Amino acid sequence: MEIYNTLTRKLESIERKDEIRMYVCGITAYDYSHIGHARSAVFFDTFRRFLEFLGYRVIYVQNFTDVDDKIIKRAVKEGKTQKEIAEKYIAEYMKDVQELNVRRATYHPKVTDHIPDIIDFVGRLLEMGHAYEVDGDIYFHVPSFSHYGELSKQSLEELNRHRIEPDERKKDVKDFALWKAAKDEDILAKAVFDSPWGKGRPGWHIECSVMAAKYLGVPFDIHGGGKDLIFPHHENERAQSYALYGVEPVRIWVHNDFVMIRGEKMSKSLGNIVKIRDILKRYSGEVLRYFLLTAHYRSPLDYSEEAIERAKKAYEYLRTALLNVDMEIAYLKTFGDRESKVEVAEVEKYMKDFVDAMEHDLNTPRAIAILHTTANFANKVVYTASLSQLEEIFSTFKTMSGILGIFEKWKRVPELGNEDKNRIIEREKARTKRNFDLADRIRDEFTEKGIILIDTPKGTRWRWK
Numbered sequence: 001m002e003i004y005n006t007l008t009r010k011l012e013s014i015e016r017k018d019e020i021r022m023y024v025c026g027i028t029a030y031d032y033s034h035i036g037h038a039r040s041a042v043f044f045d046t047f048r049r050f051l052e053f054l055g056y057r058v059i060y061v062q063n064f065t066d067v068d069d070k071i072i073k074r075a076v077k078e079g080k081t082q083k084e085i086a087e088k089y090i091a092e093y094m095k096d097v098q099e100l101n102v103r104r105a106t107y108h109p110k111v112t113d114h115i116p117d118i119i120d121f122v123g124r125l126l127e128m129g130h131a132y133e134v135d136g137d138i139y140f141h142v143p144s145f146s147h148y149g150e151l152s153k154q155s156l157e158e159l160n161r162h163r164i165e166p167d168e169r170k171k172d173v174k175d176f177a178l179w180k181a182a183k184d185e186d187i188l189a190k191a192v193f194d195s196p197w198g199k200g201r202p203g204w205h206i207e208c209s210v211m212a213a214k215y216l217g218v219p220f221d222i223h224g225g226g227k228d229l230i231f232p233h234h235e236n237e238r239a240q241s242y243a244l245y246g247v248e249p250v251r252i253w254v255h256n257d258f259v260m261i262r263g264e265k266m267s268k269s270l271g272n273i274v275k276i277r278d279i280l281k282r283y284s285g286e287v288l289r290y291f292l293l294t295a296h297y298r299s300p301l302d303y304s305e306e307a308i309e310r311a312k313k314a315y316e317y318l319r320t321a322l323l324n325v326d327m328e329i330a331y332l333k334t335f336g337d338r339e340s341k342v343e344v345a346e347v348e349k350y351m352k353d354f355v356d357a358m359e360h361d362l363n364t365p366r367a368i369a370i371l372h373t374t375a376n377f378a379n380k381v382v383y384t385a386s387l388s389q390l391e392e393i394f395s396t397f398k399t400m401s402g403i404l405g406i407f408e409k410w411k412r413v414p415e416l417g418n419e420d421k422n423r424i425i426e427r428e429k430a431r432t433k434r435n436f437d438l439a440d441r442i443r444d445e446f447t448e449k450g451i452i453l454i455d456t457p458k459g460t461r462w463r464w465k
């Protein structure tokens with residue numbers, strides 16, 4: 001398959017090998033997560049699922065930033081520790097993304113569990129002359145690394161403009177913190193750690209360099225995150241790792257675009273942040289997941305009530321088609337197979353097209369369109385195809401939707417035993433004789449067992465309540 005590499009600005013093939021090692025930047029745990037976090041989590045989870053479908057073993061690392069300015073600020077404000085704040089919002093994040101069928105990563109490392117590794121990494125950068133100390137702070141010296149700016153494609157002049165607050169202690173405006181000496185706030189929030197340079201805490205960027213190297217080695221295959229992380233976070237991360245290991249640390253950098261709110265960027269200052277849990281009050285996690293995959297990951301996705309409402313309808317259409325096939329399979333298993341009057345060879349082609357769409361830079365909108373074509377086809381043949389043909393349609397549909405991470409908790413419609421089968425026949429007879437009391441009584445018997453009977457022009461079908 002091929003995917004767009006932010007570093008080289010082109011589509012690149014993923015190497016044919018057994019294992020893919022992948023790192024995706026996680027949240028800074030200081031508040032409830034929003035739809036932008038959801039997009040990143042769902043997209044990279046889908047990427048992982050597709051790699052696994054292709055036969056790769058994926059080692060997937062997603063970190064948690066559990067010590068940071070924002071966490072400390074909130075802790076001080078609420079009279080809590082950094083650890084209490086971070087633990088709370090990490091747990092809430094996991095709850096949210098679980099609703100979206102995002103699978104747990106292979107590893108979810110936290111910064112505070114890796115302080116000795118961070119100290120070691122920073123110490124080595126100091127020894128190599130890529131970093132320097134000022135009053136207990138350690139800075140990475142950007143001019144010591146000649147490839148700086150390549151990931152975010154910025155000239156040195158542009159980069160110099162980014163740092164607006166002059167800090168006379170820094171040798172260069174672009175230099176950034178690897179380690180920060182303890183301040184009063186940090187002490188209050190119990191966010192201080194011992195180091196050879198005195199008490200302090202790590203800077204933001206160093207954690208990802210350290211944890212990626214620890215769990216995946218250097219170089220590794222894929223580094224992901226939201227587009228907002230390209231600069232400065234990933235630019236700095238690359239600089240640290242490249243400087244220390246002397247090799248390009250990541251083969252392919254993958255970034256997903258933003259979620260816009262009615263055409264505007266989501267931000268605290270605009271007050272238009274949409275939290276995952278607020279959407280989940282009104283829509284299922286699967287509908288939200290489906291919605292997040294309707295745009296290509298490198299395009300912005302516009303969120304609005306109308307847009308998610310449209311996604312819900314499209315999702316329901318797919319669900320109904322799948323349910324109809326499943327009900328017909330259960331019916332044919334219970335009442336006997338029939339001679340097929342149709343060809344279903346198309347289904348194989350749909351599967352091929354689906355894989356093709358995903359193999360070309362994870363084109364989920366095209367993949368979703370193919371899933372809809374498959375649903376249309378299923379609706380067309382559901383009452384004429386044979387049992388084995390319907391089984392093939394069902395399993396193809398489930399494979400596609402499984403890659404997208406929807407219809408995960410599907411409970412197959414059950415085949416009925418003889419007793420139930422006879423009761424259904426009895427009820428149909430009662431209905432033709434207009435004995436609706438008996439018909440209703442039999443329907444209630446099924447309802448009590450958790451099965452809903454559905455009267456169709458083709459006779460009785462059933463599904464789980």
Ligand SMILES: [Zn+2]
Pocket residue numbers: 024025026208233
């Ligand atoms: Zn990161």
